[in-house]
Amino acid sequence: MSENTGGGFIRRMFANDIATDLAEGRVLELAEIYALDAVSDEERAIIDDFVKTAPEGPEFHERVRQARETLAAGFAPEEEPPAGLFDNILDRIAKDAPAAPASAPETPAVAGPAVDELAAARAKREERRSGGARRWIVGAAAAAAIAIGGIGVGSYVSAQNDPVNQVLQAQDVQKQSAAVPGGGTATISASSAKDSFVVLMDGVAPAPEGKVYQLWTLPKDGSAPVPQGTMDAQTLSKPAVVKGLSSASSVAITVEPAGGSKAPTTAPVLVVALSA
Incomplete structure (x- = not known):
């Protein structure tokens, strides 16, 4: 998520480790993750130690309580069917089955496939009560936690998996900004570990009507610019x-007709050298 502060956008996102999230003030956003037991023993110990003295401690524990109560209220164990139901069903199948022709050899009164289906259903029900039930509980708890916490598990996972966040949160990320002619800046955040870089334009006016800005990477081997959107x-x-940081020497931005071009048709408005 992002917040406009007047001087640009401050992007709030989860870090790659719990300690950083706590240090950056995201303890409340971790409450539902904690309640779901979706943290390791080491991470749980770090959180426990933090909330002992944190001003947000009481609110954190309240959110954990709410998440767990929502889970408990939303999950009802499956009731056992009446004791004689299975035998009654088999008896009805036997009575309702059409009589066999007189010339046909005698066959069992109960149809095998029906018995097999009922047995399979009972086995499936028992499986749900064991390991399957636990998977269902975790899924239900995640939905409940998201509803309570606002950010919750879903956003935490999506933030971790988002390609942009993976680059911006990489330990080796390097950022550099360059002024764009006409106003605004372009910030390049590059990570060799992710072999990618992120381009973010801030305060840059849109291209003229019928035109778009187009990104290009300039290969280290001197070959033709590669269009990147x-x-x-x-x-x-x-x-x-943009992927392929290791093979690029620079990133360039040109103004192209709407829809983009296969090769640059204008001189770059900006060229920024990359390091990998």
Whole structure:
């Protein structure tokens, strides 16, 4: 998520480790993760130690309590069927089955497939009560926690898996900003570990009507620029992630016709050297 502070956007996201999340003030966002037992023993100990003295401690424990109560209220164990139900069903099958022709050899009164299906259903029910039930509980708890916590498990997982966040949170990320002619800046965040970089335009006016900005990587071997997508008025302020950092020497931005070009048709408005 992002917050406009007047001087640009501050992006709030989960870090790659619990300690960093706590240090950056995200203890309350971790409450539902904690309640679901979706943290390791080491992470749980770190959180426990933190909330002992944190001002958010009482609110953290309240959110954990709410998540667990929602889970308990939303899960009802499956009731056992009446004791004679299985035998009654078999008896009805036997009575309702059509009589065999007189010339046909005698066959068992109960149809095998029906018995097999009922037995399979009972086995499936028993499986749900063991390991399957636990998987269902975790899924239900995740949904409940998201409803309570606002951010919750879903956002935590999605933040970890988002390609943009993976680059921005990489330990080796290197950032550099360059002024864009006409106003605004382009910030390049590069991670050799992820072999990717993120381009974020801030305060840059949209390209002229019928035009778009287009990203290019300039290969280290001197070959032709490689198109890496376009940025129109709707996507200009959103981060763009580009793979292949190790093979690129620079990133360039040109102004191209709407839809983009296979090769640059104008001189770059910006060229930024990359390091990998």
